[in-house]
Amino acid sequence: MGESPMSDESLQLNPRQISPCSIASLDAFAARLHYHRGQEICDDEAASPCWFRVVAGMARRSMVRLSGRRQIVGLLLPGDFFGFSSQSKSFAIEAASDDTIVRSYPRQRLETLAQTDPRIAQFIRSLSSEMISGLEEQILILGRTTAAKKVGSFLVSVTKRLTRDQAGWILLPMSRYDMADYLGLSVETVSRALSELRKSGTIALAGTRQFRILDADAIEEGAVGGSLPRTTPGSRDCEVTVRV
Amino acid sequence: MGESPMSDESLQLNPRQISPCSIASLDAFAARLHYHRGQEICDDEAASPCWFRVVAGMARRSMVRLSGRRQIVGLLLPGDFFGFSSQSKSFAIEAASDDTIVRSYPRQRLETLAQTDPRIAQFIRSLSSEMISGLEEQILILGRTTAAKKVGSFLVSVTKRLTRDQAGWILLPMSRYDMADYLGLSVETVSRALSELRKSGTIALAGTRQFRILDADAIEEGAVGGSLPRTTPGSRDCEVTVRV
DNA sequence: ACGCAAATTTGACGACCATCAATGCGCCCA
DNA sequence: TGGGCGCATTGATGGTCGTCAAATTTGCGT
Numbered sequence: 001m002g003e004s005p006m007s008d009e010s011l012q013l014n015p016r017q018i019s020p021c022s023i024a025s026l027d028a029f030a031a032r033l034h035y036h037r038g039q040e041i042c043d044d045e046a047a048s049p050c051w052f053r054v055v056a057g058m059a060r061r062s063m064v065r066l067s068g069r070r071q072i073v074g075l076l077l078p079g080d081f082f083g084f085s086s087q088s089k090s091f092a093i094e095a096a097s098d099d100t101i102v103r104s105y106p107r108q109r110l111e112t113l114a115q116t117d118p119r120i121a122q123f124i125r126s127l128s129s130e131m132i133s134g135l136e137e138q139i140l141i142l143g144r145t146t147a148a149k150k151v152g153s154f155l156v157s158v159t160k161r162l163t164r165d166q167a168g169w170i171l172l173p174m175s176r177y178d179m180a181d182y183l184g185l186s187v188e189t190v191s192r193a194l195s196e197l198r199k200s201g202t203i204a205l206a207g208t209r210q211f212r213i214l215d216a217d218a219i220e221e222g223a224v225g226g227s228l229p230r231t232t233p234g235s236r237d238c239e240v241t242v243r244v
Numbered sequence: 245m246g247e248s249p250m251s252d253e254s255l256q257l258n259p260r261q262i263s264p265c266s267i268a269s270l271d272a273f274a275a276r277l278h279y280h281r282g283q284e285i286c287d288d289e290a291a292s293p294c295w296f297r298v299v300a301g302m303a304r305r306s307m308v309r310l311s312g313r314r315q316i317v318g319l320l321l322p323g324d325f326f327g328f329s330s331q332s333k334s335f336a337i338e339a340a341s342d343d344t345i346v347r348s349y350p351r352q353r354l355e356t357l358a359q360t361d362p363r364i365a366q367f368i369r370s371l372s373s374e375m376i377s378g379l380e381e382q383i384l385i386l387g388r389t390t391a392a393k394k395v396g397s398f399l400v401s402v403t404k405r406l407t408r409d410q411a412g413w414i415l416l417p418m419s420r421y422d423m424a425d426y427l428g429l430s431v432e433t434v435s436r437a438l439s440e441l442r443k444s445g446t447i448a449l450a451g452t453r454q455f456r457i458l459d460a461d462a463i464e465e466g467a468v469g470g471s472l473p474r475t476t477p478g479s480r481d482c483e484v485t486v487r488v
Numbered sequence: 489a490c491g492c493a494a495a496t497t498t499g500a501c502g503a504c505c506a507t508c509a510a511t512g513c514g515c516c517c518a
Numbered sequence: 519t520g521g522g523c524g525c526a527t528t529g530a531t532g533g534t535c536g537t538c539a540a541a542t543t544t545g546c547g548t
Contacts, residue, residue, distance in 0.1 A: 128372035135379035
């Protein structure tokens with residue numbers, strides 16, 4: 001059921017789960033909520049008494065600027081948690097597709113649990129860590145130069161987080177507008193970038209919401225993790241001076 | 245000493261500290277390292293056996309793309325921790341200014357400490373939370389439309405994290421190239437945006453690295469936290485159906 | 489099957505930004 | 519004091535993207 005047939009609802013079997021050991025007990029007191037597209041799941045993450053986990057469909061964390069432009073700061077795919085970023089600004093969270101299913105966990109109970117069970121605490125830390133990774137990836141995508149590279153990187157990123165159907169297609173559970181607001185582009189530019197990637201044989205499209213990466217190398221321009229200095233080499237010859 | 249005279253080296257007095265209670269003991273086994281500009285502090289955050297805290301100066305987390313373009317994914321100002329994002333991609337971390345002083349904390353010891361003292365664990369969680377806030381803020385900055393707004397937002401963000409000198413100026417501990425790589429712009433565009441903001445009376449500049457915000461309202465375009473739907477209103481009338 | 493509304497795509501044009509190039513500024517050192 | 523070097527600023531130009539507009543497709547209820 002839902003739009004991601006392969007995503008398992010149990011905590012243990014979720015592939016994006018980091019520490020699967022015996023946390024399934026959390027689901028014991030988790031409500032299961034069902035949302036339609038556009039419905040608000042939670043309007044102030046920090047003030048919410050619950051944590052949430054997306055089971056099926058998709059949700060988005062977003063903010064609307066005074067200019068009217070909407071900025072999406074996070075896409076929540078099946079397996080993603082949210083509601084634990086207490087220090088954050090307030091973002092609206094709403095379902096991005098119909099049949100979005102979410103489980104909610106009482107925040108209070110999890111936090112007291114974390115104080116007694118170090119494995120729960122470790123689990124929470126790993127959730128934060130995963131969120132940090134996701135945000136960093138988004139920053140890398142936003143930092144790319146051209147619209148086609150942004151869209152391509154985004155599709156690669158999504159490919160790593162969603163499952164294929166039998167034919168190998170990946171279903172994008174979001175509109176072009178969502179992609180535009182996530183990437184900081186206009187809808188038309190997103191559409192043009194997709195057409196360009198399709199014509200160049202980098203991706204394949206089936207309808208408007210199914211795609212497949214054909215040539216990941218043409219997109220990636222991967223990381224040279226090192227630190228080749230772009231500008232000033234700086235005093236690289238000096239050695240570290242440990243004072244104490 | 246260093247470039248941020250107001251930043252206190254003790255953990256308790258740091259204004260960006262969230263849970264200051266009795267963590268000063270951590271400094272007991274912390275080395276104090278001194279770097280010059282361009283020196284690499286840590287080339288693989290995840291593999292590092294230490295956590296670090298910037299005491300003075302500035303460091304940057306960055307990555308170099310195959311295109312040669314450098315992307316800065318984080319600026320580390322006095323008070324910031326790094327080294328605890330175990331799941332992240334590997335980013336190079338290097339000093340961005342001379343006289344960057346860093347304290348290093350053995351990762352192993354802190355993690356065992358966290359398993360026995362819930363306050364330490366809470367402290368670590370709050371560090372993650374703060375990092376998430378910083379990344380979200382960067383995403384919001386990168387999502388702005390024009391170069392002047394990006395640069396302006398960046399200056400506002402920096403203003404909140406650094407202290408003024410006696411005359412009210414804020415010292416930018418970084419070059420235009422760093423700003424450009426952080427904001428995804430070219431150096432020339434950054435320079436032009438600064439000139440434009442100065443001419444319009446939005447900011448004031450003293451030399452090349454001291455600035456002051458004169459008209460924050462002209463920059464902010466702040467958040468309308470809500471979720472005014474940009475595209476499809478969606479089936480907003482439908483109510484939530486709780487299945488279990 | 490039909491028809492309407494929403495979503496997507498494509499085109500034309502103008503604004504903005506990256507690039508190339510030249511100049512000015514601050515600092516170190518001979 | 520002068521020259522060299524890194525950094526910052528300013529100008530000119532072409533490419534990219536946002537905006538306005540229209541055509542086309544998709545989705546869905548009748």
